[in-house]
Amino acid sequence: MREDVNAAISTFMQSLSTSMGIGGYNRNHMIDYIPAILFTLYDGYYIYSPEKTKDSNGNTVYEYMLKPYNYYTVRYKQNDNNDVIINYTLDNYVVIYGWINGTYVVNSGYLVSNDRRSNVEQSEIIKQNVPYQTIPQNVNQKFLVGKKEVTNPNFDPDYMEKYGALNDNRTEYLYPRNDLYYIDPESAVKYYTNAEEFTNWVTTNLDWVNANMAMRNNKYLKNSHEEFDVDQKIFNINTGDNDPEDPTSIFAQHKTNVIKYSIQDNLNQAITAYSQGSVSTYDFKLPNLDLDEWDRVASNICMLTFMQGVPIGTKYYNGYSLVQSTRNKLYVSPDSLYFISEGDNYYHKIDCPYLQGDNIQGFSNFDFLPKKSSVRSDEDPYYMYVDEYGNPLQACYYCIVDSNNYESVNWTTIVAKRKAYYTALAREKYRRYTATDNLEYNIN
Amino acid sequence: MGDSLITIIAIVLAAILMFIFPLMSVSERNDDIAQLAVQTAAVEFVDDVRNTGKITSENYDKLIQTLSATGNSYEVELEVKKLDENPGKKNSQTQTDKIGENLYYSVFTSQIEEELGSSGKYLLKEGDTISISVKNTNRTIAQMLRNFFYSVSGSNTYQVAAQHSGVVLVNGR
Numbered sequence: 107m108r109e110d111v112n113a114a115i116s117t118f119m120q121s122l123s124t125s126m127g128i129g130g131y132n133r134n135h136m137i138d139y140i141p142a143i144l145f146t147l148y149d150g151y152y153i154y155s156p157e158k159t160k161d162s163n164g165n166t167v168y169e170y171m172l173k174p175y176n177y178y179t180v181r182y183k184q185n186d187n188n189d190v191i192i193n194y195t196l197d198n199y200v201v202i203y204g205w206i207n208g209t210y211v212v213n214s215g216y217l218v219s220n221d222r223r224s225n226v227e228q229s230e231i232i233k234q235n236v237p238y239q240t241i242p243q244n245v246n247q248k249f250l251v252g253k254k255e256v257t258n259p260n261f262d263p264d265y266m267e268k269y270g271a272l273n274d275n276r277t278e279y280l281y282p283r284n285d286l287y288y289i290d291p292e293s294a295v296k297y298y299t300n301a302e303e304f305t306n307w308v309t310t311n312l313d314w315v316n317a318n319m320a321m322r323n324n325k326y327l328k329n330s331h332e333e334f335d336v337d338q339k340i341f342n343i344n345t346g347d348n349d350p351e352d353p354t355s356i357f358a359q360h361k362t363n364v365i366k367y368s369i370q371d372n373l374n375q376a377i378t379a380y381s382q383g384s385v386s387t388y389d390f391k392l393p394n395l396d397l398d399e400w401d402r403v404a405s406n407i408c409m410l411t412f413m414q415g416v417p418i419g420t421k422y423y424n425g426y427s428l429v430q431s432t433r434n435k436l437y438v439s440p441d442s443l444y445f446i447s448e449g450d451n452y453y454h455k456i457d458c459p460y461l462q463g464d465n466i467q468g469f470s471n472f473d474f475l476p477k478k479s480s481v482r483s484d485e486d487p488y489y490m491y492v493d494e495y496g497n498p499l500q501a502c503y504y505c506i507v508d509s510n511n512y513e514s515v516n517w518t519t520i521v522a523k524r525k526a527y528y529t530a531l532a533r534e535k536y537r538r539y540t541a542t543d544n545l546e547y548n549i550n
Numbered sequence: 551m552g553d554s555l556i557t558i559i560a561i562v563l564a565a566i567l568m569f570i571f572p573l574m575s576v577s578e579r580n581d582d583i584a585q586l587a588v589q590t591a592a593v594e595f596v597d598d599v600r601n602t603g604k605i606t607s608e609n610y611d612k613l614i615q616t617l618s619a620t621g622n623s624y625e626v627e628l629e630v631k632k633l634d635e636n637p638g639k640k641n642s643q644t645q646t647d648k649i650g651e652n653l654y655y656s657v658f659t660s661q662i663e664e665e666l667g668s669s670g671k672y673l674l675k676e677g678d679t680i681s682i683s684v685k686n687t688n689r690t691i692a693q694m695l696r697n698f699f700y701s702v703s704g705s706n707t708y709q710v711a712a713q714h715s716g717v718v719l720v721n722g723r
Binding site for chain 2: 402429430432441500501506507508509510511512
């Protein structure tokens with residue numbers, strides 16, 4: 107991930123200096139005006155900013171570097187026995203570690219209040235188009251993942267027997283995005299099973315967690331930020347006012363505040379530190395972001411850049427820019443799912459009136475982009491979803507390409523759509539990579 | 551006789567120097583200020599559309615009002631380029647099966663205004679681009695004075711103009 111972020115910074119600098127190139131600016135000149143760049147990811151964020159270091163002669167210098175990854179973390183302390191640290195993420199996944207009733211505990215999972223197990227597809231068949239060369243035909247066949255040759259570790263011959271047409275070269279019951287090339291047909295059900303177990307555990311063990319117990323660096327946040335000075339039980343999960351999947355719930359609002367102040371405090375520190383070490387007379391400060399912009403930061407993968415202190419006449423330029431990524435494999439937001447229906451050559455949003463039929467499946471919008479398998483570099487891209495003639499499915503012109511004139515239908519009342527939506531969301535979340543997947547579940 | 555001719559010329563020259571030049575100078579400054587206001591309004595409008603993903607009639611009316619507050623009449627041209635990600639076949643004879651790049655198709659002012667009139671908003675999506683171009687259609691005082699003196703007129707000359715464009719960042723809803 108660090109390499110990707112570094113590459114993004116490099117591209118940003120390149121295009122910024124190119125677009126300002128006429129003024130004779132070059133990258134090294136330009137960078138003095140950029141006190142920080144922020145990258146928010148699924149469970150934490152990076153800050154790229156100058157840091158005080160010593161050069162080879164022992165002089166103090168400020169050097170730009172990507173600071174260590176910060177998680178969206180906050181600590182809740184009731185007393186010495188109940189003292190936990192919670193990592194939030196952009197969605198309803200949390201990681202918990204710390205002392206509960208005097209026992210050290212590590213646990214992680216999704217929080218849900220609605221058990222939709224009966225509403226989702228119990229066992230899914232997923233058809234995808236994969237390039238012929240990479241189709242593993244049996245359990246021991248070698249195939250390429252990236253540039254590495256591996257044996258398919260999760261290949262289940264029974265599964266292929268049951269659903270697959272092994273002699274069909276074009277479609278395969280495989281999911282080529284994951285390194286494991288395999289998707290559990292019961293993902294959606296398992297998501298809710300695991301989530302329910304975890305939610306039950308959280309509601310019984312963390313019922314004491316209150317918004318006003320939040321602390322960072324051994325200081326209660328309620329003393330410095332009024333949003334935390336409220337009496338709210340964060341993990342009192344219910345379908346009424348605290349559905350973790352609903353962005354207006356107590357949990358989600360609290361989470362947004364945690365993310366916001368974690369980023370704000372660290373960014374403030376980075377920019378102020380830069381200001382002190384900068385040779386420029388300009389006083390670098392973190393600008394105030396709108397509430398709306400913080401909401402975007404706390405609900406998407408974002409890049410936030412600042413540019414300050416550029417002399418323009420007798421004044422200084424001071425600006426920032428926020429862009430978000432809605433199409434990536436780190437995070438699936440409820441808005442980023444596209445749906446296909448059998449016999450239809452277009453893919454749609456869930457509320458499109460042209461999405462019809464009983465056999466609807468949803469996938470992350472990332473999957474509809476053209477892919478290149480790395481077998482050959484000169485080959486044409488392939489698409490994961492194709493029609494009966496092998497042509498790629500196209501984006502619906504009514505809902506995706508041009509969303510104007512668009513009259514959405516209430517999809518929650520249509521059984522097939524509701525099922526497809528919750529199945530897709532649960533499956534995509536179940537498959538999502540999380541760095542804390544392998545933490546030990548530990549209750550004594 | 552000769553003296554009075556020179557006197558008349560001197561009076562005319564003095565009148566030009568004392569009244570017309572200051573007037574021209576002031577009217578030019580006036581246009582500069584209008585230019586600044588128009589540029590700012592155009593940038594604000596585009597940035598708002600980029601951040602909200604939609605053109606609303608409130609926004610558009612606000613833009614028109616800010617423009618007319620400068621005392622001139624303007625022609626506003628909007629262009630929205632819609633991103634069509636569907637793979638197009640490149641129509642070249644050698645590589646008919648080669649898949650092409652993203653395409654854009656354009657929607658212009660009259661279509662957008664029609665939509666604003668009927669539903670009050672025009673929705674855009676992430677990846678679309680919006681551009682605006684504003685020109686004055688009346689003749690400002692500075693233009694008139696200049697035309698009177700150096701007569702560099704043409705039907706398409708304009709004095710106050712602004713352009714701005716950008717990529718839409720969010721899906722409008």
